[in-house]
Amino acid sequence: MTAVKELTVVKDVTCPFCGVTCDDLEVHVDNGKIVVVKNACVLGKDTFLHHHEGLATPRIDGKPASIDECIEVAADILVKAKYPLIYGLDSTELHAHRKAIELAEILGANIDHTSSVCHAPSLQAVQTVGLPSCTVGEVKNRADLVIFWGCNPAEAHPRHPTRYSVTAKGMFTPMGKKDRKVIHVDVRRTPTSRMADTFIQIKPHSDYEVFSTLTALVNGHDLDVPEVGGVPLGEWRDLVELMKGAKFGILYWGMGLTMTRGKYHNIVSLVRLIQEMNRFTKFLGAPLRGHGNVxxxxQVLTWQTGYPFAVNMSRGYPRFNPGEFSVADLLGRGEIDAAFIIAADAVGNFPAKAAEHLKSIPLIAVDPKESETTKVAKVVIPVAQAAVAAPGVAYRMDHIPLPMKKVVDSPYPSDRELLDRLIARVLEKRKDGQSGRKRVAGRPRG
Ligand code: SF4
Known part of the structure; x- marks a missing residue:
């Protein structure tokens, strides 16, 4: 950090907005206000330049309160709850993740995060069948074939194509775009189609049968059908030849596969195709992950419990059962009797039924900014925004951990500090015998 009069220039800043986790930003701070952001895309620039807008204020039942008072009431709610939920955690950093898991264990709570409603099928598939994968650096340096399937990085991950996957120049791809072929497969054209050499438009919900077809073709079987997924078989044969002819291929997928018919099965069939391709050439796959540190x-939940999402601690040890312990199902069935939402806007993003249930129970919202969730929460606790006003570590979408810097001050604690203080109060209340529930050998019912 170098100071020039009132202006502070912070280099190598990590952007927390999307899973590309660009770590080359330069941020200029003038008297505590961010005035210039270099190297970021428009989404990253907005994150820093407007971080001070719409900030949340500490309050209980809509009335102003101190942070300590908020922590006191939040601890009371959580200790008395019979079946609490801890949810969110995409827009924060690893130490806060660890603390949130510790809190869930102390409370015997359910803990889930935003992957549960986006790439959970990818996480399940990878735990089931594995995934040959690589870093974005390897893609930049080596990939001569890039396939984007059911995703739109041109709009959702704006610097992914320029830093790593389309125009990026690497060790074995010195000419950038001229050294690689880019294919886009999706149900409709998007700005990503314009970056691609070839766009293949498939019928909605046909991904599973297309991956099965490609795997059959890769293994030398021919099929007696004119088309699959609305695309002539000849086009799929051409794609397979292109894939086999590549020196280093990568298939990136998005929610066009995880949130359409087939879900988990789409990803398993995609991974099997990639595994088969490695009998012929180097071929890899990776999900294009959205929100910041999701x-x-x-990763942290898997180190700590063995499971990547939808974890229940009510028996004193972690249990994993999507459909039973995943956030949408818990809320949809109305089982949760208190919720602690941190670093995510659950009410603003969930289906109406789940959001209605959240509004009907004691809700604690921990967020730097006002949101649909803070608007209806009983307790609102503002925090310093990770990667802007609090340091930490984030995982990039290829599972590489990167340090996040603090570039401005905040009057509020970081997520981690807040969780530390909350855990201390919960433990004290437990000692005082204020708990409304005991751990039982079964799922407690409200
Ligand atoms: S691509 Fe993503 S991580 Fe990079 S600057 Fe844009 S929003 Fe931030």
Whole structure:
């Protein structure tokens, strides 16, 4: 950090907005206000330049309160709850993840995060069948074939194509785009199609049968059908030849596969195709992950419990059962009797039924900014925004951990500090015998 009069220039800043986790930003701070952000895309620039807008204020039942008072009431709610939920955690950092898991264990709570409603099928598939994968650096340096399937990085991950996957120049791809072929497969054209050499438009919900077809073709079987997924078989044969002819291929997929018919099965069939391709050439795959540090939360939860999402601690040890312990199902069935939402806007993003249940129970919202969740929460606890006003570590979408810097001050604690203080109060209340529930050998029912 170098100071020039009032202006502070912070280099190598990590952007917390999306899973590309660009770590080359330069941020200029003038008297505590961010005035210039260099190297970021428009989404990253907005994150820093507007971080001070719409900040949350500490309050209980809509009335102003101190942070200590908020922690006191939040601890009371959580200790008395019979079946609490801890949810969110995409827009924060690894130490806060660890603390949130510790809190869940102390409370015997359910803990889930935003992957549960986006790439959970990818996480399940990878735990089931594995995944040959690589870093984005390897893609930049080596990939001569890049396939984007059911995703739109041109809009959702704006610097991914320029830093790593389309125009990026690497050791064995010195000409950038001229050294690689880019294919886009999706149900409709998007700005990503314009970056691609070839766009293949498939019928909605046909991904599973297309991956099965490609795997059959890769293994030398021919099929007696004119088309698959609305695309002539000849085009799939051409794609297979292109894939086999590549020196280093990568297939990136998005929510066009995880949130359409087939879900988990789509990803398993995609991984099997990639595994088969490695009998012929180097071929890899990776999900294009969205929100900031959503990969980090899955990583930390997996180190700590063995499971990547939808974990229940009510028996004193972790249990994993999507459909039973995943956030949408818990809320949809109305089982949760208190919720601690941190670093995510659950009410603003969930289906109406789940959001209605959240509004009907004691809700604690921990967020730097006002959101649909803070608007209806009983307790609102503002925090310093990770990667802007609090340091930490985040995982990039290829599972590489990167340090996040603090570039401005905040009057509020970081997520980690807040969780530390909350855990201390919960433990004290437990000692005082204020708990409304005991751990039982079964799922407690409200
Ligand atoms: S691509 Fe993503 S991580 Fe990079 S600057 Fe844009 S929003 Fe931030």
């Amino acid at each position: 990969v980090g939360m899955a």
